[in-house]
Amino acid sequence: DTxxxxxxxxxxxxxxxxxxxxxxxxxxxxxxxxxxxxxGQGPEFLTYFQNEAQLEKSRLLxxxxxxxxxxxxxxxxxxxxxxxxxxxxxxxxxxxxxxLGYGYTFGSGxxxxxx
Amino acid sequence: xxxxxxxxxxxxVPEGENLVLNCSFTDxxxxxxxxxxxxxxxxxxxxxxxxxxxxxxxxxxxxxxxDKSSGRSTLYIAASQPGDSATYxxxxxxxxxxxxxxxxxxxxxxxx
Numbered sequence: 201d202t203x204x205x206x207x208x209x210x211x212x213x214x215x216x217x218x219x220x221x222x223x224x225x226x227x228x229x230x231x232x233x234x235x236x237x238x239x240g241q242g243p244e245f246l247t248y249f250q251n252e253a254q255l256e257k258s259r260l261l262x263x264x265x266x267x268x269x270x271x272x273x274x275x276x277x278x279x280x281x282x283x284x285x286x287x288x289x290x291x292x293x294x295x296x297x298x299x300l301g302y303g304y305t306f307g308s309g310x311x312x313x314x315x
Numbered sequence: 316x317x318x319x320x321x322x323x324x325x326x327x328v329p330e331g332e333n334l335v336l337n338c339s340f341t342d343x344x345x346x347x348x349x350x351x352x353x354x355x356x357x358x359x360x361x362x363x364x365x366x367x368x369x370x371x372x373x374x375x376x377x378x379x380x381x382d383k384s385s386g387r388s389t390l391y392i393a394a395s396q397p398g399d400s401a402t403y404x405x406x407x408x409x410x411x412x413x414x415x416x417x418x419x420x421x422x423x424x425x426x427x
Contacts (some may be wrong), residue, residue: 241419243406244417245416248414269317303349304361304406306351311350
């Protein structure tokens, strides 16, 4: 597998339910990022991991959001007590360490609809 | 705080036309700048990556330039085709940060 894989591709949930998304990065990439994109906007940074350590979280990431990357491989993003405002495309990206001159590779995203 | 702006927000051109998409950023302390393509409802596909030490990068009909001093980057698309229709996003990776900062994108429509 040479790309970033995200599952599920689409998720429809009722308000108040919990949802979890998964991201499998490119295997040799030690950095993993989560972004959120709403209609007509560019992606906004949520959080990033270097190996298993979560090094930065955006203020956009409220207490209802939690991300993990156990063992520094795949990552999960969980949203608890979903709200309609959480409806968006959730994008995952991975990269080699900063300074090596390589860019980000993004997955196909998970489209969340909260009804 | 870095802000990235893309102009125009939308562009419609006839097939075969050459076109330029513009990206500006407020903080020149960028490490690199990356252009992406996004088809409706899909993820992002990387088109070109320009390091801060470079002036331009080319891939096929695409050419991207970077001028750090003026805070600008352009994406030039030659001989546009209907298949080029998509949203084009530019993103700056900051020297002092650990994330890409995106513009809102330019929606391109190439009419056949």
